[in-house]
Amino acid sequence: MEPLAKTGGLADVIGVLPRKLNEIGCDVRVILPYYKETRKNLKRLKLKVKDLNRDVIVTIDWLPYKGRIKETTVEGVKVYLLAHDGFYDRDHLYTAANGDYKDNDLRFGFFSLGALEIAKALDFRPDIIHCNDWQTALTPIALKWKRHYNNDPFFKNSEVVFTIHNISYQGIFGKDLLDKFGLSGALFNPEQLEFYGRVNLLKGGILTSDLVTTVSPTYAREIQTKEYGYGLDGVLRAVAHAGKLAGILNGIDDEDWNPETDKALYARYNAADLEGKYENKAKLKNLLGFSTNGHVPLIGVISRLAHQKGIDLIVRALHRILDLGAELVILGAGDKGYERLLKQVSDDYVDNFRAVIGYNESKARRIYAGSDMFLMPSRFEPCGLGQLIALRYGTVPVVRATGGLLDTITDYDEGREHANGFIFDHFTEQSMLNTIERAISIYHNPPEWKRLIQNAMEQDFSWKRSSREYLAYYKGLSPEG
Numbered sequence: 184m185e186p187l188a189k190t191g192g193l194a195d196v197i198g199v200l201p202r203k204l205n206e207i208g209c210d211v212r213v214i215l216p217y218y219k220e221t222r223k224n225l226k227r228l229k230l231k232v233k234d235l236n237r238d239v240i241v242t243i244d245w246l247p248y249k250g251r252i253k254e255t256t257v258e259g260v261k262v263y264l265l266a267h268d269g270f271y272d273r274d275h276l277y278t279a280a281n282g283d284y285k286d287n288d289l290r291f292g293f294f295s296l297g298a299l300e301i302a303k304a305l306d307f308r309p310d311i312i313h314c315n316d317w318q319t320a321l322t323p324i325a326l327k328w329k330r331h332y333n334n335d336p337f338f339k340n341s342e343v344v345f346t347i348h349n350i351s352y353q354g355i356f357g358k359d360l361l362d363k364f365g366l367s368g369a370l371f372n373p374e375q376l377e378f379y380g381r382v383n384l385l386k387g388g389i390l391t392s393d394l395v396t397t398v399s400p401t402y403a404r405e406i407q408t409k410e411y412g413y414g415l416d417g418v419l420r421a422v423a424h425a426g427k428l429a430g431i432l433n434g435i436d437d438e439d440w441n442p443e444t445d446k447a448l449y450a451r452y453n454a455a456d457l458e459g460k461y462e463n464k465a466k467l468k469n470l471l472g473f474s475t476n477g478h479v480p481l482i483g484v485i486s487r488l489a490h491q492k493g494i495d496l497i498v499r500a501l502h503r504i505l506d507l508g509a510e511l512v513i514l515g516a517g518d519k520g521y522e523r524l525l526k527q528v529s530d531d532y533v534d535n536f537r538a539v540i541g542y543n544e545s546k547a548r549r550i551y552a553g554s555d556m557f558l559m560p561s562r563f564e565p566c567g568l569g570q571l572i573a574l575r576y577g578t579v580p581v582v583r584a585t586g587g588l589l590d591t592i593t594d595y596d597e598g599r600e601h602a603n604g605f606i607f608d609h610f611t612e613q614s615m616l617n618t619i620e621r622a623i624s625i626y627h628n629p630p631e632w633k634r635l636i637q638n639a640m641e642q643d644f645s646w647k648r649s650s651r652e653y654l655a656y657y658k659g660l661s662p663e664g
């Protein structure tokens with residue numbers, strides 16, 4: 184949850200959606216692990232943390248694990264933090280330099296069951312329990328399939344919504360997970376938790392929730408196919424067939440992401456006056472060591488460095504992108520292999536390519552504002568927020584035709600009146616290069632380009648619509664509507 188803990192777009196979503204739901208009449212409480220990063224951010228932001236003087240106990244492998252409940256408030260939203268230093272006082276959220284933490288099953292199993300215990304300890308009876316990604320899957324699994332929880336009167340009226348932000352992360356562990364969490368061995372069958380000889384938590388979460396959602400309509404269709412379903416397409420087809428799968432497009436926080444007020448920028452601007460945007464570009468180029476002479480398009484990439492994001496495609500096509508007469512800056516962190524690779528290639532170029540390795544919010548804002556185009560060549564993209572932020576900053580997205588990118592970007596060739604970007608179909612260097620070339624040719628037609636920028640900036644991808652859509656689904660589930 185932004186600003187408490189973030190590795191990607193999930194944090195942006197949880198940072199806004201609860202607030203927007205509260206604004207339309209809900210009473211949302213967020214539950215998060217009390218990560219080391221969270222502790223630091225609370226301190227940095229001078230947010231008060233209250234120790235509620237309450238413990239919760241989760242039994243793992245017959246042993247009681249104790250967690251402490253803390254509370255803070257973020258922009259009016261109440262957040263409960265589940266503290267357990269052994270599990271969460273670590274440098275990263277999920278993955279260290281040498282791979283995923285080995286005890287992620289325990290860390291997130293503890294969290295999923297701890298969340299239910301927090302609700303009970305605080306006597307907060309939720310109408311809806313909204314879970315996000317595999318890390319929370321043991322919550323609905325327990326409510327359906329674990330003794331004592333499955334007939335607990337406390338949760339009698341609670342319905343579970345489960346949102347898949349990315350189906351490639353499934354939480355797959357050994358069969359012993361069942362034992363550890365007191366789940367019956369009989370659940371180890373392909374209709375329930377078993378997945379090719381192991382336990383798949385995401386699969387269990389999907390099967391035991393009352394409604395499954397994902398973050399764009401196109402991705403909701405894609406995950407039902409072999410190509411995008413990562414082995415769960417069959418399960419999702421069944422869920423969709425039962426009318427329990429929905430695709431709800433994410434939004435962005437349009438107050439936070441606003442070039443008119445963004446303090447991180449060198450100059451502020453809006454759709455009517457783009458002078459500040461050009462100033463941001465000049466400053467950014469200076470800083471990157473690029474020449475500020477001439478009318479040269481600057482392409483920005485801001486991304487987790489992961490297989491999903493198509494960074495390898497950019498690296499392979501790099502010199503040909505630059506040969507098209509563009510400059511490129513990449514800001515990213517993640518996979519150590521990609522980090523090394525980008526550093527290496529960055530050293531080969533000085534005046535038109537730079538890779539900035541690291542996670543840095545202010546730099547990200549300056550790149551969103553200072554670039555002309557925003558490149559997102561994703562293999563798959565459940566929703567994608569980068570392209571939405573880019574639109575808001577008048578930076579024209581060049582994206583691959585997949586997932587939420589298809590639901591948010593309209594290609595220039597589809598109609599100049601409504602276009603806000605460029606789309607390429609195939610995950611190939613050539614397909615991407617042809618489209619970048621198309622974009623560059625329009626860039627050299629200033630009135631047309633300006634129209635694209637204005638189309639981009641005028642679009643409304645705020646949370647207003649999506650929060651109402653979530654609420655409508657919640658109401659559809661709860662017995663009193």
Ligand code: ADP
Pocket residue numbers: 190191192193195485486487514515516541542543544547566567568569570572
């Ligand atoms: P994902 O969640 O798959 O990483 P999204 O496009 O949904 O992709 O969200 C990415 C979010 O993370 C955006 O807010 C983006 O600005 C931010 N982000 C990604 N990489 C960085 C980085 N290196 N530094 C700062 N922000 C980043």
Ligand code: GLC
Pocket residue numbers: 191192193196348349398433564565566567568587
């Ligand atoms: C995931 C997806 C991204 C989506 C984000 C928030 O990280 O990769 O496409 O925007 O979740 O839902």
